[in-house]
Amino acid sequence: MTGPVTAGDSINDPRPVLSGTGTPNDVITIFDSVNGGATQQIGVVTVGADGNWTWRPDTPLGNAQHAITTTATDEAGNVSVPSSDITFTVDTTPPVTPVITDVAGVATGGATDDATPTLSGTGTTGDQVIIYNNGVEIARVFVDAGVWTYTPDTALPNGTLNLTASSIDAAGNVSGTSPVYSVTIDTVAPTTPLVDSVSDSNLVGGVHYTQDTAPTLSGTGEPGATITVSIDNTPSTITAVVQPDGTWTWSPDPALADNTSHTLVVTSTDAAGNLSGSTTITLNVDNLPPSAPADLALTEQGTPLTGTGEAGSTITVRDGTTVIGTGVVGQDGTFSIALTPAQTNPTTLEVTAIDLAGNVSAETPFTVVDVPDLPAIPVIATLIDNEGPVTGDVKGRSSDDTTPTLNGTAVAGSTVTLYLDGVLLDTVVADATTGAWSYTPTTELTEGLHRFEVTATVDGQTSGLSPAATVTIDTTAPAAPTIGAVTDDVGPGTGPLTTGQATNDDRPTLSGTATPGDTLSVYDNGNLLGTVVVGATGAWSFTPPSALSNDTHSLTVRATDPAGNQGPESAPFVVIVDTVSTTPVITGAEDNVGTVVNVPSGGTTNDATPLLSGTAEANSTIAIFEGGTQIGTVLANASGAWSFTPTSPLTDGTHTFNVTATDPLGNVSSSSNQYTVIVDTVVPDTPVLTAVTDNVPGGVNGALTSGQVTNDSTPTLDRHGK
Known part of the structure; x- marks a missing residue:
């Protein structure tokens, strides 16, 4: 602290500047009473022509209370009565360090x-x-x-x-x-935890089927967050912590009851107490084996094998130890399984069912009787999509072509009969030489899964059904995906951003949820950055392959499903990339001792703690360096202005300053201009007048004595001192 001292104040300057007024040329004698003790003379000073005087002790005052008084002695030697005292305490001892x-x-x-x-x-x-x-x-x-x-x-x-x-x-x-x-x-909710897998389970229709009463859930989330799982609306007392790599695992304790169905809701809470969104899964614990397959029947062509069983279970047909066919029981409880090879010779087959939880039924034997020789089973080789951005063979896949073309082979010249979803569709004749055939439906297929099968007929004998060729017709565009988070991975500040926020990460990671299997196109201000395929859990993430420019970026994503249907763009997520801090400038140094004046670079000052000031990026942190050593920091205001006063007095001599600025995002600028000040606090010696000489003829000539009268208006003065 600097400036005028009020009576009774404490100061940490052991050499304070005393000032006052008096009659010009009077001699002021300064006295000090320490802690109420005897008064002692500590200095003298002469009043200037303007009636003002100042004095500063050559020897520092001690840590004590000081009562300062003065007297004035005129040129005739008369001494005034002492002035009223001004009392202050010199205290240069640092206070005790506080504690947070x-x-x-x-x-x-x-x-x-x-x-x-x-x-x-x-x-x-x-x-x-x-x-x-x-x-x-x-x-x-x-x-x-x-x-x-x-x-x-x-x-x-x-x-x-x-x-x-x-x-x-x-x-x-x-x-x-x-x-x-x-x-x-941290006021930002953690990212919603995802469930990537459930141990020993089978995911069908959004339901996890398992025999395990204490399955392990595995997933991803925000590192350090605590995972809480609610079972049928009751929070489990068992929690998990997301590991540094973003993974977590959890198992129920106590175990779940046999043959029960549960709804599990997974949330996370970060270290600051923020609660995430939730992920819900359905878990079906099933320990009962399915009923054995029944009502088995085989066509005279030796395939397919039909029957009944538990809906959703998988039927396996074995000839001895060899699996010759598998299929899934439909929701109506029936199945039809193509056998390879077709069973036209007497044998006994074993048929079993495995339910969605993995429980195995008892075996059902089936006896095959002898049948006449039949034509070879034809083949559906390809299902060709001729519409939209995705074309080519879509057998076993999705397609936006409602009339895909079937191609295949059969016995040369045979009549090929086509079945759609088990219903007679049409017939074509295979080429008489190559046996090739082709067919395009004349009626558009409806949306959903469809199954094509064919037989070949020669001389009244019909082959068994071919292996099915499936296609899922999908002409519905996917919904707009959501950018769930854009994450800054570059320090000092990391974590999820909010839309419109600035970041020093020029390759922030985008993440969110969408339909599994869809391909997401990521755009920056309408320009394609890249693509990413949505994972099986619906989660996706994308990091730009190259750095984004220092500018505003409107990020959007757009989904294309496996059938080639393209959905609308997501809502934009805006980020402002800023990896550069503006170079600050030192504009001046202010001398606050006596009259306040600006000290230009290279100038001299008697202020050992001059006020430095300048400009920088708004709200940036300014680091001040003197001779390469950092001596302090200060915060620039919203207009970019800043000022700094050294906390410790500078030594006499030349001091060169420069500064750097760290913006709110952590970007560090280049060094500013250099600003040099020369500190000089040494008081010059008081000059002594040694002679006054009269140079005008008439009257007294030569050296004058003090008090003598002269007619020389410009006498010669001799003195010594600095």
């Missing part, structure tokens, strides 16, 4: 969702506590009864606070800095 004891009830290193956390601590009553974040002052509060508190007026941004504190006493002495108290402010 609590921030929002969170231990150091922890996190909070409170954007205006209350800081509290201890200190010396009457001292003022200076609070810093990352070395930049953010507030000052007074200590009352040994304690202090501070609550920000406005919400702080998400990120880590590295808080320290120091005290400044009434004299202006500054204590050391307290240990760092780190707290992370």
Whole structure:
């Protein structure tokens, strides 16, 4: 602290400047009474022609109370009565370092969702506590009864606070800095946890079927978050923590009951207490074997084998140890399985069922009787899609072509009979030489799964059914996907961004959910960045292959399903990429001792703590360097202006300053211009007048004595001193 001292103040300047008024040329004698003791002379000074005088002790005053009085002695030697005293206390002892004891009830290193956390601590009553974040002052509060508190007026941004504190006493002495108290402010909900798998289960129609009463759920989430699983609306007492690699596992304890169905809802809570969205799965615990296949029948062509069983179970047909056919029981409880090879010779087949949970039924034997020789079973080789962006063979896949072309082979010249979903569709004749055949439906297929099968007829004998060729007709465009999160992976601040937020990560990661198997096209301001395929769980993520420019980027995604249908674009997620901090400028240095003046670069000042000022990027942190050593930091205001006063006096001599700026995103600028000041606080010796010479003829000529009258209006003065 600098400036005028009020009577009774404490100061930390042991050489304060005393000033006053008097009669020009009078001699002012200065006296000091230390701690109420005897008055002692400590200095003299002559009143200037303007009636003002100033004096500064050559020897520092001690740490004590000082009562300063003065007397004036005129040119005739008359001494005035002493002036009224001015009392002040010199105190150069630093105060006790304060302590930060609590921030929002969170231990150091922890996190909070409170954007205006209350800081509290201890200190010396009457001292003022200076609070810093990352070395930049953010507030000052007074200590009352040994304690202090501070609550920000406005919400702080998400990120880590590295808080320290120091005290400044009434004299202006500054204590050391307290240990760092780190707290992370996090008001962003963690990413919704995903369930990637359920151990020993079979996922069918959105339901996980398992025999395991304590299956392990595995998934992904935000590292460090706590996973909570609610079973049928009741939160489990068993939780899991997401590992640093983003994975987690969980098993119910106690185990689930046999033969029960449950709804499991998975959420996560981060270290700050923010709750995520939820993921729901259905779990069916099934320990009962399905009923054995029944009502078995085989066509005279030796295939297919038909029968009944538990809906959704898988039927396996074996000839001895060889599997010759498998199929799934439909929702109506029936099945039809193509056998390879067709069974036209006497034998006994074993037929079993495995339900969705993996339980195996008892075997059902089936006896095959002898049948006449039949034509070879024809083949459906391809199902050709001729429409939309996805064309070619779509057998076993999805297609947006409602009249795909079937191609295949059969016995040359045979009549090929086509079946659609088990119903007679049409016939064609195979080529008489090559046996090739082709067919395009004349009626459009409806949306959904369709099954084509064919037989070949020669001389009244009909072959068995061919293996089925399936296609899923899909002409519905997928819904617009959602960009669930855009994540900054570059420090110092990392984590999910909000739309419109700035980031120093020029390759932020996009993630979200969409329909499994869809291909997402990612766009930046309408320009394609790349594509990504949605995983089996519906989760996807994408990192730009190259850096985004320093600019505003409107990111969108668009889904194309396996059939080639393209959906609308998602809502835009806007990020502002900023990886550069503007170079700051030192514009001036201010001398605050006596008359306030600006000191140009290279100029001289008697102020050992000159005020540096300049411009920088708004709200950036300015690091001040002197001769290559950092001596402090200060925060630029919303207009980019900043100023800094050294906390310790500079030594006499030349000092060269430069600064750097770290913007709110953590980008560090290049170094500013250099600004040099020369500090000179040494008071020159008082000059002594040794002679006055009269040079005008008439009257007295030559050396004059003090008080003598002369007619020379420009006498010659001799003196020595600096």
